[in-house]
Amino acid sequence: DQQxxxxxxxxxxxxxxxxxxxxxxxxxxxxxxLWYKKYPAEGPTFLISISSIKxxxxxxxxxxxxxxxxxxxxxxxxxxxxxxxxxxxxAALEMETYKYIFGTGTRLKVLA
Amino acid sequence: DAGITQxxxxxxxxxxxxxxxxxxxxxxxxxxxxxRQDLGHGLRLIYYxxxxxxxxxxxxxxxxxxSRSKTENFPLTLExxxxxxxxxxxxASSVSGNNEQFFGPGTRLTxx
Numbered sequence: 001d002q003q004x005x006x007x008x009x010x011x012x013x014x015x016x017x018x019x020x021x022x023x024x025x026x027x028x029x030x031x032x033x034l035w036y037k038k039y040p041a042e043g044p045t046f047l048i049s050i051s052s053i054k055x056x057x058x059x060x061x062x063x064x065x066x067x068x069x070x071x072x073x074x075x076x077x078x079x080x081x082x083x084x085x086x087x088x089x090x091a092a093l094e095m096e097t098y099k100y101i102f103g104t105g106t107r108l109k110v111l112a
Numbered sequence: 113d114a115g116i117t118q119x120x121x122x123x124x125x126x127x128x129x130x131x132x133x134x135x136x137x138x139x140x141x142x143x144x145x146x147x148r149q150d151l152g153h154g155l156r157l158i159y160y161x162x163x164x165x166x167x168x169x170x171x172x173x174x175x176x177x178x179s180r181s182k183t184e185n186f187p188l189t190l191e192x193x194x195x196x197x198x199x200x201x202x203x204a205s206s207v208s209g210n211n212e213q214f215f216g217p218g219t220r221l222t223x224x
Contacts, residue, residue: 004154006154032210034212036215041217041218042217042218043116043202043204043215043216043217043218044155044202044215045215046212046213046214049212089154089155091155093210095210098143098160098162098209098210099157099160099170099171100157100213101157101171102147102154102155102156103154104152104153104154105154
């Protein structure tokens with residue numbers, strides 16, 4: 001059973017608008033969450049992270065929100081740019097094993 | 113060049129053959145990981161290593177063998193390749209178990 005879910009396989013957004021990518025998890029023991037971006041034929045690259053003791057973390061155009069009670073996190077990209085077009089993976093850290101569990105990814109397309 | 117590299121980038125093999133995928137990192141990171149990426153599954157952890165000579169199973173270890181005699185290398189061997197092992201394989205490394213991971217460019221493996 002998928003412990004980390006990204007229910008939207010794809011998302012299209014106009015350039016300059018906000019992109020919101022969502023991620024849900026089932027294990028309340030997850031303590032640390034990350035977002036990765038992946039371009040075709042490349043490995044994923046780290047984007048932003050959030051610890052469970054916070055509910056928001058910001059880095060430039062990227063903000064991650066964490067709602068622990070809902071077991072939900074989201075990545076906001078404002079403003080979206082065509083170069084943001086990629087597949088985005090959320091990942092959750094299983095603290096007792098130090099294993100990351102990845103979601104299935106959301107393909108973002110930013111339209112110029 | 114500094115970073116994390118994988119070889120080969122592309123490999124075609126036949127069912128039953130042994131295949132070894134190589135991973136090399138120049139950062140002296142303690143942790144190294146092997147993932148496979150398949151449509152509908154995201155990234156799934158095969159094996160990971162916390163240090164030289166220490167390895168542990170991930171989510172999908174069956175059919176794979178790893179070793180880590182040196183900190184910088186973490187080869188993944190498919191002892192007898194099967195068609196279900198057709199996938200894109202990513203190696204990653206991190207400073208510690210709860211830090212962001214740095215991914216290699218991936219190896220696309222096709223088993224005929």
